[in-house]
Amino acid sequence: MSIDGFIAGLNGELDWAGIEWSDDIKQYVDGITNPVDTILLGKNLATGFIPYWASVAADSSNPERQAGVFFTQTPKVVFSKTLTTSAWENTEIENLDFVKKINTLKKQPGKDMIAYGGSKFVSSLIRENLVDEFHLFINPVILGKGMPIFQEIGSTRNVSLVSTRQFECGITVLLYKPI
Numbered sequence: 403m404s405i406d407g408f409i410a411g412l413n414g415e416l417d418w419a420g421i422e423w424s425d426d427i428k429q430y431v432d433g434i435t436n437p438v439d440t441i442l443l444g445k446n447l448a449t450g451f452i453p454y455w456a457s458v459a460a461d462s463s464n465p466e467r468q469a470g471v472f473f474t475q476t477p478k479v480v481f482s483k484t485l486t487t488s489a490w491e492n493t494e495i496e497n498l499d500f501v502k503k504i505n506t507l508k509k510q511p512g513k514d515m516i517a518y519g520g521s522k523f524v525s526s527l528i529r530e531n532l533v534d535e536f537h538l539f540i541n542p543v544i545l546g547k548g549m550p551i552f553q554e555i556g557s558t559r560n561v562s563l564v565s566t567r568q569f570e571c572g573i574t575v576l577l578y579k580p581i
Contacts, residue, residue: 404541408548409521418543424570434537438476439513442504444523445482451518452478452490479503481523501530525554536561536578 403409410416423431443451451473458470478493481500488495496503504527507515517527527533528551561578568574 403538403551404543404545404548406544406546406548407550407552408545409524409551410549411545412547412549414520414549418545419541421541421571421573423573427569427571427573427575430567430569430575435472435516437514438516440507440515441473441476441478442515442517442519442527443478443480444519445480445485447519447523448478448480448482448490448493452480452493456491479507500526501532504532521549521551521553524551528552528559529555531580533580535564536576536580538576538578540574540576542572 404418411418455470455473458464458466459474460470461467464470474491476492478490479496480488480490480493481496481503483497485495486497504515517524517533519527524533560581562581564577564579566574566576
């Protein structure tokens with residue numbers, strides 16, 4: 403996200419987030435994704451995310467191939483009001499109550515879940531108290547206008563700062579947990 407709290411430009415632009423990641427931030431991301439056995443996605447992000455990582459996984463010369471294999475092989479749940487079937491490997495489409503589905507997943511044995519999505523999807527997860535940790539990747543840029551991640555929260559939420567970490571590439575990660 404930008405310093406001023408936007409996860410994309412007004413039209414979904416991400417050109418401002420093109421900072422090349424340093425090895426230390428790659429290791430951090432590996433640390434939070436390795437214990438994951440389920441990926442939660444909003445439909446809008448899924449339509450680009452899943453095919454992108456499948457193409458990376460299929461390209462043996464791509465230096466990110468290992469990440470592509472992980473994202474392709476890890477079970478995914480895509481929340482959508484319009485999709486009814488999945489065209490993607492290891493992907494389930496969920497059209498019903500996302501709160502009920504996520505709470506059911508949380509009660510099942512297994513590892514961690516991670517959510518990726520646009521501002522509406524992630525905001526809805528936060529609004530419904532479904533997020534256990536916030537890893538906010540703050541890019542050194544101010545957009546002024548854009549898509550906020552906390553737009554539909556509805557009420558004040560208290561969080562506790564667990565850690566901060568600055569990376570060589572200039573990105574800072576703030577780790578918060580809800581109180």
